[in-house]
Amino acid sequence: MKTIAVIGAGPAGIEAASVMARQGCKVDLYEKQEEPLCNIRDKALLFPNFEKADTIAEALLQKLRHENISLISGHEVQQLERNKGKESSWTVDGRQYDAVILASGYTPFDAHRKEELGYGIYAGVHTSLDMERMLREGRIVNSIGDKPRRVVFLQCVGSRDEKTGNHYCSKLCCVTAVKQAIEVSKMLPDTEVYIFYMDLRMWGQHFEELYRSAQEVYGVKFVRGRISEAAGTYDGRVQIKAEDTLLGLPLRITTDLLVLMVGMEASDGTRKLSQMCGICGEYGFVQSSDPHLNDNSTLAPNLLAAGACKRPMTLTDAINDGRSAACEILCSYSLPLVFNS
Amino acid sequence: MSATDFGFTISTTRIVDFDAANRQRYEELLSRVPSYKYCIACGNCTATCTAGGMTGFNIRATHLKFSRGQYEGLADELNKCMLCGKCVLVCPRGVNTRALIVNMRKLLEES
Amino acid sequence: MFDIFVLPFCAGVVALLAVSLMKYIRWINSFSKRQQITIRRNILSIKILPAIWEMFRECLLHWRITQRNLLLGYMHRSLAFGWFLLIVVGFVQALMACPGGHPFYAAIFFNYFEPRSERIVEFAHSQQIATLMDVLLLYVLSGLFLAMLKKVWSKPLGMKRTTKHNLTDRIAKFSLWCIFPLRLLAEGATSSIYGNGGFLVRWVGTVIAAIGLDSAEIEYLLWVLYSLALGTFFTLMPFTRYMHIFTEVFLIYFRKNGVIEGNKPSGYTKFELSACSRCGICIDHCPVNRELGISNTQGVYLLQTIRNKDLWHRAEQIAANCMVCDRCQVECPVGIDLATIRRQVRSEAHTAIDKPVGYNYLERVHPFNAIGRIAYFGGCMSHLTPGITSAMEQIFKAAGQPYWYMDKEQSICCGRPLLQQGLVKQAEVLRRKNRDMITRSGATMLVTSCPICYQSFVKEYQLSIKVMHHTEYIDMLLRSGKLKVKAGSERIAYHDPCELGRGCGIYQAPRDVLGSVGTLLKTKEERANSLCCGYNLGNISISTDQQQLVRDAALGNLLAPNPDTIATACPMCKRSFARANAIPVKDIAEIVADSLVQD
Incomplete structure (x- = not known):
């Protein structure tokens, strides 16, 4: 029986573990936190269909319940190295495995780094994750505990930004902002909601329709322009400077809440482990062998990568990626595939 | 003049005539400030502009007009810049906006 | 006491003095009005004493270079101080040996005339003086050796990069390097025939005799070459980097008496340009060189493009690529005001310099009543670092100090970025407006968070109230217990x-x-x-x-x-x-x- 290690119990890791376990492999699933799925737990509803995050999380956790999967939580992997002698096998913190899937995922961009937006300095400035928590709790309030009269979302915080070192696009933030804008409008119908953007990347299925319904049904207002700086006002609101580029005039707006759509960066685990094994690509993410044909393999044999540890990706893509990594491994061992529900 | 014939007159100063516009200065500007190629006209520079808060000076609109060959009134606008440098500090694409302003001024002088 | 071979030397000296004096007089005449007033006020002040001390310490002893690198300082000092002493002691020698007076070249060619002329007599301690002359010659030659070593291996002298010199400078350097070896050989040749001179010269003499070159023709040839070397060097000197030898003396005198560079080049700038010895120390420390490998834009090359009309077309490009970080300025052994000269070049190259200033919109910014309060000037950049400004506001409140955050809503740039680009007139307009706002507000003190603004306020604004950077201000609060x-x-x-x-x-x-x-x-x-x-x-x-x-x-x-x-x-x-x-x-x-x- 083959023993596989999966590092990171996120959606990609769980899916990979689940598929391999059900095909007869023994899987050790390492997770740094005490509980798996740390990035989904705080979410309220998921795009594009407003599915509850808890439902998806529960379904994923259900997949973990298999005798072949051993979840090792609260354990941060320190050492990941090739076995000397037995060239194609790996040692993870002292234990030997035939193959490893790295699924150590992402971490959200730390909005404190964009100091001019005042996160951590002015009370009304939040990140999209803070907003997600507020939506989960069903309670959105301004800095003095009242219902906000205006909420402003700012796209591309920490992404597409030379000044933070992240030139890439984090892919999900555009649709997430539209989703959150709709949720806020639903919860607070009298509140004005604005989204400030450079581009609106509505690439996925139903995304453009979501954008349209945000305008049509929920009255979300879109302004093409970046917010250069935020300042706190005496009454706990936030005043922001932007340019309305389509009009060609500077714009100043005072809002109760400023929500920063933070991007996705490689997590500390991803950075550390990928550097340790020489598979580190740009921005600390894992470099796959080939973006078309071999997106799960890396330059190191029998070390695969799945999920957001390679690049920002959606939940669907992460689950699919975990499954495909598992299939890579199964195919390489020519194990017969067993189909069950 | 443009080859399109809509069948009714259009005031030529009201359109950007890409065919007729003199874009040589723009090409020269690109060679002097190569980072200008990266500009996506996001407007962050204009948003943060110190002079922009007090006057109609709009750096993004100015350089876009320059690139389209619409030079009228630009020299006076560029004179309002205090060269404070905030725009360089906020540009997400790393465009050297100060060099852009200084060189636009020079190119408008040179012709 | 005359021979025709001394003529090149004499011609060189005359040419050097004539050209130098002409240049200096012309430059002094084109000082700016303010500089002329400063000189007239201070011309015979007590400041002459510290000026003389600095001349001695820098021009002869090269103290600043020595602090940087002992060997480099030794090298420069031995050539400068050594040669200076050779001349001085040589004159003393001639004075004491010719009781009836002597022509001025006798001190330089003493060893030639000593065995031939009756006017030269033995005097008390003449042998010790001869020994001293030889020690000094050895001192200079040791420095020359280091200079030659620096050409092939500059690291032990603390220099990674040295200046690229032009043709005239290289010819002058060649003639300079020939002078002392030729002197040694010439004096040695004389000693090989007549046995005069100090220990070193006599030793060289015995070597020359040993290899059979102790002939009168060779001796004469060597003296001719020595004189030619001197003559060439002196004639070229006013047109090369070695002009710095005299110019630095004048520069120190003017500087000590309070003359500074203005916004436009003046006669004083000409002194600064010529005082540059092209030592190349400014290149070594420059971050544009150290980190980016660009080594043709530093101070030495900037000054070169100003001096040389053929290179002026490069001036704008060279002047632009500088961080204005002042690392070169603190290292320059002569203390040339590189930053201001660079600014002058930028001014001349800037086309906007003569345009009407477009800051009329500032009239709409109104003053504020801040009597009894401290004016706090965050600076344009601090809007992008609100962590700093909110911390300062916290500190003001904790210290119970009423303050007026001047540029919270609308900021007017302090003007220094414009000044650094050479746009002096434009900077003055911004300064006037800011100064007006500050003065009319009645604020008691100005505190700023940005060092760029701080330097502008302190050096260019001439405010009547005290200006502090926030670190100084916090230091003051901590010391007084208010914080x-x-x-x-x-x-x-x-x-x-x-x-x-x-x-x-x-x-x-x-x-x-x-x-x-x-x-x-x-x-x-x-x-x-x-x-x-x-x-x-x-x-x-x-x-x-x-x-x-x-x-x-x-x-x-x-x-x-x-x-x-x-x-x-x-x-x-x-x-x-x-x-x-x-x-x-x-x-x-x-x-x-x-x-x-x-x-």
Whole structure:
């Protein structure tokens, strides 16, 4: 029986573990936190269909319940190295495995780094994750505990930004902002909601329709322009400077809440482990062998990568990626595939 | 003049005539400030502009007009810049906006 | 006491004095009005004494270079001081040996005339003086050896890069390098025939005799060559880098008497240009050279393009690529005001310089009543670092100090970025407006968070109220007990901003403040040696990648002692280091605000 290690119990890791376990492999699933799925737990509803995050999380956790999967939580992997002698096998913190899937995922961009937006300095400035928590709790309030009269979302915080070192696009933030804008409008119908953007990347299925319904049904207002700086006002609101580029005039707006759509960066685990094994690509993410044909393999044999540890990706893509990594491994061992529900 | 014939007159100063516009200065500007190629006209520079808060000076609109060959009134606008440098500090694409302003001024002088 | 071979030397001396004097007189006549007034007021002041001391210390002893590198200082000193003493002691020798008077060239060619002329007599201690002359000659030759060594291996003399010299300079250097070996050989040849001279010369004489070259023809030839070398060098001197030998003396005199560079080039600028010895020390320290490998834009080359009309077309490009970090300025052994001269070149090259100034919109900004309050000028950049401004507001409140945050809503730039680009008239308009706002507000003091603004306020604004950088202000509050902080154990590495440190000389106040809130670590390149953070308004030619290379060098220096936090005193430095995302970067005001103890 083959023993596989999966590092990171996120959606990609769980899916990979689940598929391999059900095909007869023994899987050790390492997770740094005490509980798996740390990035989904705080979410309220998921795009594009407003599915509850808890439902998806529960379904994923259900997949973990298999005798072949051993979840090792609260354990941060320190050492990941090739076995000397037995060239194609790996040692993870002292234990030997035939193959490893790295699924150590992402971490959200730390909005404190964009100091001019005042996160951590002015009370009304939040990140999209803070907003997600507020939506989960069903309670959105301004800095003095009242219902906000205006909420402003700012796209591309920490992404597409030379000044933070992240030139890439984090892919999900555009649709997430539209989703959150709709949720806020639903919860607070009298509140004005604005989204400030450079581009609106509505690439996925139903995304453009979501954008349209945000305008049509929920009255979300879109302004093409970046917010250069935020300042706190005496009454706990936030005043922001932007340019309305389509009009060609500077714009100043005072809002109760400023929500920063933070991007996705490689997590500390991803950075550390990928550097340790020489598979580190740009921005600390894992470099796959080939973006078309071999997106799960890396330059190191029998070390695969799945999920957001390679690049920002959606939940669907992460689950699919975990499954495909598992299939890579199964195919390489020519194990017969067993189909069950 | 443009080859399109809509069948009714259009005031030529009201359109950007890409065919007729003199874009040589723009090409020269690109060679002097190569980072200008990266500009996506996001407007962050204009948003943060110190002079922009007090006057109609709009750096993004100015350089876009320059690139389209619409030079009228630009020299006076560029004179309002205090060269404070905030725009360089906020540009997400790393465009050297100060060099852009200084060189636009020079190119408008040179012709 | 005459021979025809002394003529080249005499001609050289006459040419040198004539050309030099002509140049100096012409330059003095084209001093600016303000400079002329300064000179007339101070011409016979007591300042002549410190001026003479500085001339001795720098022109002869090369004290500043010695502090940088012992061997390099020795090399320059031996040539300068050694030759100076050779001339002086040589005159003493001639004076004492010719009781009936002597022509001036006798001191230079003493060893030739000594055995031939009756007018030269033995005198008490003549042998000791001859020995002394030989010791001095050896001293100069040792320096010459080091200069030759520097050509092939400059590292032991602390120089990684040296100046590329033009043809005239190289010919002059060649003739200079020939002078002392030729002197030694000529005196040795005379000694091989007549046996005169000190220990060294006599030894050379015996060697010459041993190889059979002790003929009168060879002796004469050597003296001719020696005279030619001297004559060539002196004739070329006013047209080469060696003009600095005399010019530096004048420069020190003027500078000590308070003459400074103005906004336009003047006769004083001509003195500064010629006082440059092309030593190349400015290249070595420049971050554009050290981190980016660009070594043709530094001060020495800038001055060259001004002096040489054929190179003027390159002046604009050379003047532009400079961080204005002042590292070259603190190192320059002559103390040339490179920053102001660069600004003059930028002015001349800037087309906007003569345009009407377009800041009429500033009329709409109104003054504010701030009587009894401190005016706080955040600076344009501080809008992008609200952490600093909110920390300062916290500090003002904790100290119970009423303040007026001048540029919270609308900011008017202090004008220094314009000034650095050479736009002097435009900068003056902004200054006038800001000065008007500050004066009319009735504020008692001005505190600013940005060192660039601070330097502008202190050096260019001429305000009647006191100006402080916020680190000085916090230091004052801590000392007077108006602000209380708790000591922490955070290990902090402090970065001296170019504008605050080298620009204004404030090194200690930030350190004292940091010492009360954490453990301050020492770094290798600190205080006047600190490295530029990469972000600056002085250089518009540099790309973001290049800025990061400069920053990485500074960052490496700060991270070396393993700090927990990097402390800065400038919003631009803070942004530059924060972008690297290595360890937390905080302004001193933020660190203090976090450590406040509320009563």
